[in-house]
Amino acid sequence: MDILEWTGVKGDLVETADAVVIGSGCGGATVAKELAAAGWKVLILESGGYYVPERGDFDQREDDMLARIDGGRGLHATADTQCNLTYGHNVGGASVHYWAESWRTPRDRTESWEREFGVEGHSDDELRPYYERLEKDLNVHLATDERLNRMNQLFDRGARAVGIHVERVLQARKNCIGSGYCMQGCSFNAKQSQLVTHLPAALASGARLFADCRVEQVTHERGRATGVFARFLDRRTAKPMGPTLTVKSDCVIVAAGGFQSAAVLMRSGVPDPSGQLGKNLRANPCPMVFGLFNEDVVLWKNIPAGVGTMQYRLPRFDAGKYVEGGYLLYPNQLPPAALGALMPGWGKDHRALMTQLPRIGSTIAWIDDVNSGSMTLDAQGHPVWQLDITGVDDLICRDAMKKGAAILFAAGAREVLLADSLGTRLRGPDEMARIDTVAMGPGDMMFSVPHPCGMTRMGRDPARSVVDNNHQHHQVKGLFVCDPSVFPTAPSVDPSLTIMAFSYVAARFLTEKWRKT
């Protein structure tokens, strides 16, 4: 792909475009592809670097790849560090390190978005043709037997033994060899990330892409978008290298991802009469538990989650009291150093666990967070995120850990470790009640949060939402948001397919109606 990278930038640049797209992940790449196909002059700006296997960039090392493709190089966390933010910062965005599970948002959720938040034009029926197209283009299929690693087999066995329904998980892959390095970026271009799907299509239709180019501000005048101002970054230092970019365009599409899009709007001084900008953050915190087995499990081989259970997707309440559920539960995948870092203790105790690393199995859940967090900017303009796992979310996490532990024990684990700093160990299912009391606060346990959404939520009513049902900012015409920031709540499943389907809806409005309005 012909992409301008930092090494090719010689001085300040000024560009014009029919549309400038900020971010090249699922949201940005999809809308860019559609606009370019309709003949628009599209410029995609991506603050992260351009990495491809053909140049040997995907060396499968955890340290290198975290530094290259993770939003905060592994170090971004919420204000109290309880949640570790995992997100994209590279051409192709988080899809380059995602797990490729590809769910449609269930109808009950799109209906609640419509009913409670006034979201229109994004119903299950309206999204269906886009889902179908995406599933075809991304080769979405159920995981096959050969892709199930030992952890998936154990999950299947353990879950069935305790009466939990198990199903195959839909995967966006083509010619996958099961290398096991999905999170480090697929070295074989088998995972159908934006890098190998929508971005090449967008560029083939004439879109241009500048990597290492961080948008500082969206410019706007009298309620209309006028373009963006950006700085090029030196990839060796991750700092601005001097040259700037000014883009003049009356159509600015913010697709900087669920953790960053609201920050771009805030830095740009975009009006926020609803007070909802930077609010309503949800990100699916992931409680994990670990099992010590008497056989090799090897969590870092083959694909992460070929099986899983949807049985607990919706929470169950009895007379207003939480009973169970509110999450998806899967076999976990972690590369060795990350797995080691989550093993508790230090010195000899920790080393003893490290020598057993291949025999450690794990389950992971994404909880459908009920409470929401927020984001503000500090004095230097850096985002400060806040997301507390308290109240019912705390209960949901504990229930997911219990179900995970039950599966691990039923699959043959001799002990289950909770991921707390103190290294709580359960010697058998009869100790499950300890999960009710294990400390999970900041500094006690860390949760990764991979599915951010909500901070520029969509809706009909400008008093309750940031963008309208066409993804356009209520107050600034020509300013659009095309990523999960517009979701009013989390979709209750992995979000990538829905993000892309939403971008199709936005692209259709832009190409068919917007220039005429």
Next chain:
Amino acid sequence: MPPPPQPPAFLATRRGLLRMGAGTAAVLSAGSSLFLSRCNGHYDALVPAGQQPRVLSGKQFAVLATFVDCILPDEPGWPTAVETRVALRIDHELAFHHDQLVDDFRAALYLVEYGDFLHGGFTRFTRMTQPERDAHLHRMQRGWSLEKQAFINLRLLAVFFHYTDERTWQHIGYAGPMFPVASRPPADNRA
């Protein structure tokens, strides 16, 4: 276990190690630079030979190296944390992050070094014996919110950087990447 005593007010605010926010970080990092830069030469002896930090001061780096050594003590046959340059790699990693995050990191080191003072003791971490250091870390692990955060985050980084070194892999049953040669990224934190 009885609940721990209440922390001083500035430690009671629930803010992050890596994003503590202006107030707390300012207090701690001011303390961090003051104390860690004024103290005497005993820190020099704690800096691993030939390792020059880029971001941390020599004294901050010495505290980090001592902490890392505690988490990853030498074991015959295993590469040491000095050989895998854990502290140096963490220091190099900080170069890629903004000042506020680096200040928070310094503040976490300050809590490690002077945490004993908060509990009525008078011994700096780097002056403690090995059993005293272990006891100090146990106390941090169970302590006030900021102490726990400092501990959990520093420990995580130490372990991660150690076990991404290929010399450790044979000990943990990891065969390594399918591609034998690591590509050198332009944004490199490898020492």
